[in-house]
Amino acid sequence: xxxxxxxxxxxxxxxxxxxxxxxxxxxxxxxxxxxxxxxxxxxxxxxxxxxxxxxxxxxxxxxxxxxxxxxxxxxxxxxxxxxxxxxxxxxxxxxxxxxxxxxxxxxxxxxxxxxxxxxxxxxxxxxxxxxxxxxxxxxxxxxxxxxxxxxxxxxxxxxxxxxxxxxxxxxxxxxxxxxxxxxxxxxxxxxxxxxxxxxx
Numbered sequence: 619x620x621x622x623x624x625x626x627x628x629x630x631x632x633x634x635x636x637x638x639x640x641x642x643x644x645x646x647x648x649x650x651x652x653x654x655x656x657x658x659x660x661x662x663x664x665x666x667x668x669x670x671x672x673x674x675x676x677x678x679x680x681x682x683x684x685x686x687x688x689x690x691x692x693x694x695x696x697x698x699x700x701x702x703x704x705x706x707x708x709x710x711x712x713x714x715x716x717x718x719x720x721x722x723x724x725x726x727x728x729x730x731x732x733x734x735x736x737x738x739x740x741x742x743x744x745x746x747x748x749x750x751x752x753x754x755x756x757x758x759x760x761x762x763x764x765x766x767x768x769x770x771x772x773x774x775x776x777x778x779x780x781x782x783x784x785x786x787x788x789x790x791x792x793x794x795x796x797x798x799x800x801x802x803x804x805x806x807x808x809x810x811x812x813x814x815x816x817x818x
Contacts, residue, residue: 627818628714629714630709630714630716630741630744631713631743631745631747631817632743633645633716633717633749634746634748634749634785635719635748635750635779636721636778636782637723637767637778638757639756640749640759641719641749642659644802644806645659645715648715648810648813651814654712654713655712655714656715657714658717658718660717661678662678663697664689664693667693668689698737701741702740720732720782723770723774725768728777728778728781730785733789735788735789735792739793742793743793745796745798746786746795746796746797747800747813747816748783748786749799749800750779750782750783750799750801750802751801751802751803754772755803756770757769757770
């Protein structure tokens, strides 16, 4: 209940975007401005899960660099199940942002490890958001802070963004939920303001 005695409408948001679009840093800033807000950072959860089953992974940077060489389909399934449980427990008491990018750059090209449509319908986000930025900006950001991410060229950066957008659009069509694409090539304060407005 809100302070005026009215019911609070919390939103569950599925957030995606190619690497260097600014998802993680932006959601951290958003959490400073919106409360209550829970952030499920998929990469961090997947890293922790794999570390529990083996000693092959040091940290999330290591996950980014090894990616498809170490992440198995059953790992993705298990973390997806954890996410569904988390949503079931928390969606009525807090805004939730699921920070995930199912398209990964591999040494042979790209890999998509998306939710099945049945699972995504069970996830049932209120909205789907995607952050995007020009290829040249993504390359410059990655060159400044690799964080285990492979260096890419302009065409690969553009392809990564297009593939992420296609996944977001597919989820929107499957669930009938709106998809919002935010240009993150602006000041973070402006972007955070736009996202806060969407959360309402």
